[in-house]
Amino acid sequence: MVIKNKSKVKVIPLGGLGEIGKNLTVIEYDNEIVIIDCGLAFPGAELYGVDLVIADITYLLNNKDKVKGIFLTHGHEDHIGGLPYFLKQLNVPVYGTKLTLGLVKSKLEEHRMLADCTLNEIKLGLQIKTEHFKVEFIRTCHSIADACAIAIHTPEGIIIHTGDFKIDYTPIDGEVIDLQRFAKLGNQRVLLLMADSTNAERPGYTVSEKIIGENLTRIFGNAKGRVIVASFASNINRVQQIIKSSLAYGRKVAFSGRSMEKISAIAMELGYMHLPEGQLISVDDIHKYPADKITIITTGSQGEPMAALSRIASSTHRKIAIEKGDSVIISASPIPGNEKLISKLIDALLQKGADVIYNAIEEVHVSGHACQEELKLMHTLIKPKFFIPVHGEYRHLRQHALLAEGLGMDPKNIFMLExxxxxxxxxxxxxxxxxxPSGSIMIDGLGIGDVGNVVLRDRKHLSEDGIITVVVAIDKASVSVLSGPDIVTRGFVYERESRDLLNEARDVVKTELDKCMEKKITDWFIIKSNIKYALGEFLYNKTKRRPIILPVIIEI
Amino acid sequence: MVIKNKSKVKVIPLGGLGEIGKNLTVIEYDNEIVIIDCGLAFPGAELYGVDLVIADITYLLNNKDKVKGIFLTHGHEDHIGGLPYFLKQLNVPVYGTKLTLGLVKSKLEEHRMLADCTLNEIKLGLQIKTEHFKVEFIRTCHSIADACAIAIHTPEGIIIHTGDFKIDYTPIDGEVIDLQRFAKLGNQRVLLLMADSTNAERPGYTVSEKIIGENLTRIFGNAKGRVIVASFASNINRVQQIIKSSLAYGRKVAFSGRSMEKISAIAMELGYMHLPEGQLISVDDIHKYPADKITIITTGSQGEPMAALSRIASSTHRKIAIEKGDSVIISASPIPGNEKLISKLIDALLQKGADVIYNAIEEVHVSGHACQEELKLMHTLIKPKFFIPVHGEYRHLRQHALLAEGLGMDPKNIFMLExxxxxxxxxxxxxxxxxxPSGSIMIDGLGIGDVGNVVLRDRKHLSEDGIITVVVAIDKASVSVLSGPDIVTRGFVYERESRDLLNEARDVVKTELDKCMEKKITDWFIIKSNIKYALGEFLYNKTKRRPIILPVIIEI
Known part of the structure; x- marks a missing residue:
């Protein structure tokens, strides 16, 4: 039995299944574990006030000595963003392509931990070997440069994880997905495929970045004033294309927004982005050139209120204001949940007089994920024995499973994993x-995991109906009220305009207190709960709202 | 000058421009005002805890005697939902088609004010006359039955307001849009067109309801178990089509969800929906029939957590649980902002074993609004002198204005109104x-307008970082602390797990208090603001969070 157990490979996703984000997959064999990706997730609206979400890695902490390294498919936050928190707990070597590591470095520097970490740049075509595993990186296309799939050769067979990918025959950087390598591995009997399911609901093919580039160039050709383009800072090929369109019309390029400035600097330094000497200008200098000689590439394509484009739209940007004749291109599509923010952003820009071009009216963005025909090609090349759809909500995973079934795969060999x-x-x-053990660890400010269900439930309740605090000082010896009740409230009604209601509320509490005093109740818990109940009913009848009621008794 | 002013028509939108919802348009001439629609808006996420939003009607209250009536284009909430609040303040006659008034009646009954209101059912083809106006209703198609455009004949010319509309040559109920009437009015010189801009960004035509009906019937034909269909309760023609598909396969129909039960009862009573005797069953009886003989039509297509379908999906519905073999059809598309809720709903249903059919994978829903080609047809038939794009966010209004320009209209005659x-x-x-005067009045519980910016700002702050209340009892005579400081908190950290932090926080407050006592400061405002500052800095340094700090001083 022991021997039999030893001869199995375990695949354990610790994030990224049934959700978008915090991708982290564990591959284990005997005394060794390798990890694919270490991402974060951005909190949904139900996670009130939470900044980031990372995966619970208890299982890895319990198996510390086995972990040989983390292999990164690409440099997006949902694949690398969890690294600082992970490496603080478990400092293992990290492997990735040059650009991916460039982005990781900058992240680790911010956390002041770069010096303590081991980053290993991989070479395509070479394998990293451990006792049982050989790990190789395979070129793919995605909405960030230098993306890879990862193949892990295990004693039981080859495991391929596509990472996020699409098939682009004409990518901006010329780095075409290495279909030959996938085909070759397919001929060597692949044990397991894990493949990106994000667009598994979408029929057909993803349009090439080249088409988007051509559309951008046409729009630049028609623009009379400045062109301001918002895109994801990490979409380096898109940014390169915007630069190309700018140069074609003699426009200088300025970057705006912290992540745009940071990532473009990294990309240029590492040779992933090219901008001829003298064509890059500072945002401070844009007024020195005619409007039709300026392109500004900026963050904020998701309508994030604090990002550069939103600040430009709301006239709170320190250096850039919308001028009549500006063309604003939103070269991105909404991440689910951001639709309304983006709509407001577009409205504000239009109202300021800008011409706004966005995907609903012109094709200025394309997804970085494979649609159904691309997924079929990948499955057909790789011919895996087993399949786990990954990266997506349950609905996407299921469509991907159905797609594999449609290609003739035995449903028993398809695993819908959680x-x-x-x-x-x-x-x-x-x-x-x-x-x-697995789950979500919430990060709020400096706290890791200290925001739990109780705090979130309270935040939700507070956000809907506010809070009312009742303070009373009681003389313990005589069991009598010394002072109060005082009532203060936030987020319930506006105190200044609701004096009558709050005076009545105080009377309700007073009556309740008097009853307790008469009965000589000295158990503060009972007094508090009586106050809560009486005041709660009173307020609900008066307002149909149920604020949190917080009685505080001070004993003198 | 006075005479000249008198001879003008005023058009004043009090809602519905630059926003989705709370449509209300004022048409004024001399001593008369007529109103088109009286809707509500559903609050965005930024309106924490607010239930509904209605238009500020101060202008109408200041011109009470002029108001001759409210004319309703159709029975959707964003066109009739503000009526109870409006009529409580200004009780004027209401005009509309039979179904629209049926829905209004039910609403006024809920507010126990039906007896006091005057509802006038209009007849198509007849005009309602006031001193200066003649008002006529013109049949249109929309995602609710009995929808109309409204033409107002004024002394200065004809004003046409389309309401929400689309062009459907083969509607389920056979009530084709009255293009002839629009054409005839177009020949009589139309002064002003106000037309629905919701889909002005979308090229082409809206697919006919008939196609959706055919798709539904095909899906019903393939279903092996129960079919559960979620749709908008008010989309009576869609519900009728679902009934038709059910009957075609011998399925009994049950309605689930309060608004579905209510609106279908109204629609059947008024003859807008037909279900043969014995085919309608109660949800209580669904277990009496084989699974493939049951259809359940339910609310909750937007993933609303309290609606029937969400409760079914989360196994909290009292009468319906998902069974293996169920097909769930979501015959609706997400209202912007609801995408994530719907995605979660689909995931939950799939995970329970249902087959889920939604618009991303099959065409089971179509919009109720005209796309670009339909808008062009309407403009071309009506040939207005002036044009106001209405119903939509600014981006939609602008696209509609551009469309009118593209048809040859003089841009000076197009008015982007706010x-x-x-x-x-x-x-x-x-x-x-x-x-x-205009704006948004927020309704929260029973309160109308008592939730303002201060309360909303507090709710936002509370939802992000919570609140910490500091209570201290001070002996005024001796200026010394009698008791406390006590600290209670909600939504910041979990008290039980953060005792150390809260103990330190108490020490910080104590130190600050001691300083104030030493200096014999008796101005509570200064003490409070010192506590706020010291505690705020301490907590931010420790946690990078900024909860609301509420110091309460009890004087003994």
Whole structure:
């Protein structure tokens, strides 16, 4: 039995299944673990006030000595953003392509931990070897440069994880996805494929970045004034294309927004972005050139209120104001949940007199993920024995599973895994084999994991109906009220305009207190809960709202 | 001058421009005002805890005697939902088609004010006359039955307001849009067109409801178990189509969800929906029939957490649970802002084993609004002298204005109006002529307008970082602390798990208090503000969060 167990490969996703973000996949064999990606997730609206979400890595902390390294498919936050928190707990070597590591470096520098970390730049075509594993990186295309799939050669067979990918035959940087390598591995019997499901609901093919580039150039050709383009800072090829369109019309380029400035500097330094000497200008100098000789590339394509484009739109940017004749291109599509913010942004820019071009009216953005026909090509090249759809909500994973079935795969060989579930594989079979601890760790300010369900529930309640605090000082010896009740409130009604209501509320509390005093109740808990109940009913009847009621009794 | 002013028509939108919802348009001439629609808006996420938003009607209250009536284009909430609040303040006659008034009646009954209101059912083809106006209703198509455009014949010319509309040559109920009437009015010189801009960004035509009906019937034909369809309760023609598809396969129909039950009952009573005797069953009886003989039509297509479908998906519905083999059709598309809720709903249903069909994978819903080609047809038939794009955010209004320009309209005759702006028109010209009071009134529980910016700002702050209340009892005579400081907190950190932090916080407050006592400061305001500052800095340094700090001083 021991020997049999040893001869199995375990695949354990600790994030990224049934959700968008915090991708982290564990591959284990015997005494070794390798990890693919270490991302973060951005909190949904239900996670009130939370800044970031990372994966619970208890399982890895319990198996510290096994972990050989983290292999990164690409440099997006949902694949690398969890690294600083991970490496603080478990400092293992990190492997990735040059650009991916460039972005990781900058992140680790911000956390002042770069010196303590081991980053290993990989070379395509070479394998990293451990006792049981050989790990190789395979070129793919995605909405960030230098993206890779990862193939792990295990004693039981080859495991391929596509990372996020699409198939682009004419990418801006010329780095075409290495279909040959996938085909070759496909001929060597692939045990397991894990593939990106983000666009599994979408039929057809993803349009090439080249088409977007051509559209941008046409729009630049028609622009009479400045062109301001918002895009994801990490979409380096898109930014390169915007630069190309700018240069074609003799426009200088300025970067605006912290991440745009930072990432473009990294990309230029590492040779992933090219801007001829003298064509890059500072935002401070844009007024020195005619409007039709200026391009500003900026952050804020998601309508984030604090990002550069929103500040430009709301006239709170220190250096850039919308001028009549400006063309603003939003070269991005809304991340689900951001639709309304972006709509408001577009409205504000239009109202300031800018011409705004966005995907609903012109094709100025394309997804970085494979649509159905591309997924079919990948499955057909790789011909895996087993398949786990990854990267996506449940609906996407399921569509991807149905797609694989449609290609003739045995449904028994397709595994709809959940975060924390173990898939045990050997060359002969695969089965779900229990679960490991897993979940979401919330990061709020400096606190990691100290915001839990109680705090979130309170924040939700506070956001809907506010809070009312009742303070009373009681003389313990005589069981009598010394002072109060005083009532203060926030987020319930505006105190100044609701004096009558709050005076009545104070009377309700007073009556309740008197009753307690008469009965000589000295258990503060009972007094508090009586106040809560009486005041709660009173306020609900008067307002149909249920603020949090917080009684504080001071004993003198 | 007085005579000249008198001979102008004023058009004043009090809602619905630059926003989705709370449509209300004022048409004024001399001593008379007629109103088109009286809607509500659903609050965006930034309006923490607010239930509904209605238009500020101060202008109408200041011109009470002029108001002759409210004319309703159709029965959607964004066109009739403000009526109970409006009529409580200004009780004027209401005019509309039978179904629209049926929905209004039910609403007024809920507010227990039906007996006091005057509802007048209009007849298509007949005009309602006031001293200066003649008002007629013209059949249109929309995602609710019995929708109309409204033409107002004024002394200066004809004003046409399309309401929400689309062009459907094969509507389910056979009530084709009355293009002839629009054409005829177009020949009589139309002064002003106000037309629906919701889909002005979308090229082409809106697909006919008939196609959706055919798709639904095909899906019903393939379903092996129960079919559960979620749609908008008010989309009576869609519900009728679902009934038709059900009957075609011998399925009984049950309604689930309060608004679905209510609106379908009204629609059947008024003859807008037909379900043969014995085919309608109660949700209580669904277990009495085989699964493939049951259709459940339900609310909750927007993923609203309290609606029937969400409760079914989360296993908290009292009567319906998902069974293996169920097909769930979401015959609706996300209202912007609801995308994530709907995605979660789909995930939950799939995970429970249902087959889920939604618009991303099959065409089971179509918009109720005209796309660009339909708008062009309407403009071309009506040939207005002046044009105001209405119903939509600024981006939609602008696209609609561009579309009109593209048809050859003089840009000077197109008015991008804002809520509250007056457009003054005569047969010779039109101009913006100032503004009237306007805005959004927030309804939260029973309170109308008592939630303002201060309360909303506090709710936002509370939702992000929570609150910390500091209570201290001070002996005024001796200027010394009698008791406290006590610290209680909600939504900041979990008290039980953060005792150290809160103990330190108490020490910080204590130190600050001691300083104040030493200096014999008796101005509570100064003590409070010192506590706020010291504690705020301490907490920010420790946590990078800034909860609301509420110091309460009890004087003994």
């Amino acid at each position: 975060t924390g579930q173990i898939l045990e594989l050997s060359r002969n079979g695969a089965r779900k084999a229990g679960i490991v | 809520t509250g702006q007056i457009l003054e028109l005569s047969r010779n010209g039109a101009r913006k002529a100032g503004i009237v």
